[in-house]
Amino acid sequence: MAKHNYDVLVIGSGPGGKHAAIAAAHIGKKVGIIERKPKLGGVSLQTGTIPSKALREAAFLKSRFAAKGMRRALVGSLKISNREFLQEAILTKDNIIDKQESVLLNHLMRNGVSIIPGEAKFVDSHTLEIIDLNNKTDQLSADFIILATGSRPRRPKDVPFDKKRVLDSTSILKLERIPESLVVIGGGVIACELATMFALLGVKITIVDSHKQLLAYLDEDIISNLTEHMKDMDIDIHMSTDVTEIIHAHNSVIVNSSDNHQFKSSHLIYAMGRVPNIEKLCINACGLNDNDNGWIKTNEYCQTEVENVFVIGDLAGKPSLAATAMEQGRIVIAKAFNQEYQQSKSPLPMAIYTIPELSYVGATEKELQAQNCDYIAGHARFAETARGQIIGAKKGRLKILMDRKSHDLLGVHIIGETASELIHIGQIAMGYGGKVEHLASNVYNYPTLAECYKSAALDCLNKLS
Numbered sequence: 203m204a205k206h207n208y209d210v211l212v213i214g215s216g217p218g219g220k221h222a223a224i225a226a227a228h229i230g231k232k233v234g235i236i237e238r239k240p241k242l243g244g245v246s247l248q249t250g251t252i253p254s255k256a257l258r259e260a261a262f263l264k265s266r267f268a269a270k271g272m273r274r275a276l277v278g279s280l281k282i283s284n285r286e287f288l289q290e291a292i293l294t295k296d297n298i299i300d301k302q303e304s305v306l307l308n309h310l311m312r313n314g315v316s317i318i319p320g321e322a323k324f325v326d327s328h329t330l331e332i333i334d335l336n337n338k339t340d341q342l343s344a345d346f347i348i349l350a351t352g353s354r355p356r357r358p359k360d361v362p363f364d365k366k367r368v369l370d371s372t373s374i375l376k377l378e379r380i381p382e383s384l385v386v387i388g389g390g391v392i393a394c395e396l397a398t399m400f401a402l403l404g405v406k407i408t409i410v411d412s413h414k415q416l417l418a419y420l421d422e423d424i425i426s427n428l429t430e431h432m433k434d435m436d437i438d439i440h441m442s443t444d445v446t447e448i449i450h451a452h453n454s455v456i457v458n459s460s461d462n463h464q465f466k467s468s469h470l471i472y473a474m475g476r477v478p479n480i481e482k483l484c485i486n487a488c489g490l491n492d493n494d495n496g497w498i499k500t501n502e503y504c505q506t507e508v509e510n511v512f513v514i515g516d517l518a519g520k521p522s523l524a525a526t527a528m529e530q531g532r533i534v535i536a537k538a539f540n541q542e543y544q545q546s547k548s549p550l551p552m553a554i555y556t557i558p559e560l561s562y563v564g565a566t567e568k569e570l571q572a573q574n575c576d577y578i579a580g581h582a583r584f585a586e587t588a589r590g591q592i593i594g595a596k597k598g599r600l601k602i603l604m605d606r607k608s609h610d611l612l613g614v615h616i617i618g619e620t621a622s623e624l625i626h627i628g629q630i631a632m633g634y635g636g637k638v639e640h641l642a643s644n645v646y647n648y649p650t651l652a653e654c655y656k657s658a659a660l661d662c663l664n665k666l667s
């Protein structure tokens with residue numbers, strides 16, 4: 203191989219790029235990470251995961267005090283307008299982002315990763331041209347090139363986006379005033395998360411989506427629980443409805459739909475999918491082609507048809523999660539340098555940070571039924587635990603699915619507070635051969651929501667006879 207400037211060049215400083223760069227640095231490789239934005243961290247840190255979760259936490263805490271009847275006790279500190287509240291929440295969010303960015307910067311620098319500002323594109327399969335913010339051009343080469351350029355919100359031409367009233371998932375998180383009302387176009391993860399968060403901030407929400415059901419791939423009865431919660435929050439849900447027109451009127455947005463409905467609101471968010479950040483990379487110059495939708499074909503190691511070029515994170519397509527991007531970062535470095543890679547045996551967990559939050563691992567009941575699998579569902583309610591009562595998380599519940607014959611754990615589905623944390627107990631049990639008896643006999647801290655695993659496991663075993 204010709205002598206190159208770097209062993210590895212990574213394009214993009216999101217979770218995928220960061221983990222690839224650090225994994226390569228850990229095994230003594232010379233690594234550079236290229237980022238076109240003035241701030242590091244990608245969508246995950248700067249415009250998506252962390253900002254949305256930080257704002258969600260503020261909305262959640264506000265609603266929780268109200269739900270627990272503590273409003274009177276806290277009346278002094280709660281004498282704050284919605285506008286002031288949002289400003290405080292934005293300040294907290296910005297502080298979190300700044301702190302996380304400096305942790306990331308430290309981490310990269312401590313590991314000797316060179317940070318290269320600028321936008322990268324291919325010259326050939328080992329060489330990149332980088333144009334920095336001052337339009338200065340440089341060329342760098344590497345044995346391996348990792349594409350971790352992520353994705354951005356889909357913005358169809360006929361939607362009149364203006365970052366003020368007609369928003370996407372990036373611009374909505376930068377709003378400085380709480381909208382009066384919000385039409386949410388879409389019924390996926392980002393749409394549902396934002397809908398519940400803004401509903402708890404007092405915004406009148408209408409969801410319009412062409413699918414039959416929100417989050418259709420989730421367990422049906424968990425979704426019907428979520429839908430009930432959303433209706434309790436006064437969210438109007440219009441499913442199986444196609445949007446035919448979005449009009450940006452004076453001080454309002456009007457949406458016309460295929461079933462002759464008209465929805466009017468002060469603001470609108472269009473949350474219907476994301477597109478890959480691929481155009482600027484000039485991938486043809488390295489011998490690659492994207493498929494019809496802009497995604498690049500890769501093998502199980504995220505390696506493209508050009509051996510030294512790898513694709514990770516959102517650019518690699520679904521599931522488009524930060525955790526997956528991080529893991530792929532480690533996989534590609536192990537593959538590139540023939541290192542041993544310890545793959546987790548556990549299935550991938552999924553969390554949706556609606557309020558209440560949802561999380562699952564493994565199969566849904568519908569999937570098991572389609573496979574003619576003989577299973578038993580065991581249920582536990584958060585309200586049955588002392589911790590559930592103490593924290594006021596009365597509506598949450600946990601369901602485990604057990605193979606009737608082997609007692610293997612086939613799936614865990616949770617709705618309620620800390621679902622995204624609780625799921626990892628089931629995930630590890632599933633990955634390492636745990637049986638439902640292990641969950642039933644395990645000793646859990648008291649009082650905890652984790653005790654729900656014991657109750658749900660016992661419920662399964664009691665249904666055996």
Ligand SMILES: Cc1cc2nc3c(=O)[nH]c(=O)nc-3n(C[C@H](O)[C@H](O)[C@H](O)COP(=O)(O)OP(=O)(O)OC[C@H]3O[C@@H](n4cnc5c(N)ncnc54)[C@H](O)[C@@H]3O)c2cc1C
Pocket residue numbers: 213214215216217218219236237238239242243244245246247249250251252254255320321322323350351352353371392479482483514515516517522523524525526527555
């Ligand atoms: C509102 C929202 C909420 C989300 N919530 C969650 C959540 O709760 N949990 C979760 O797991 N995931 C969540 N996600 C998804 C998560 O943010 C992404 O899956 C993750 O950020 C993908 O990481 P990545 O490394 O592929 O790229 P990204 O984080 O998208 O970063 C890509 C980086 O590459 C840079 N770049 C692009 N092209 C070039 C170029 N040519 N040259 C140089 N630099 C370039 C970009 O500027 C960017 O900084 C959320 C997303 C959104 C939008």
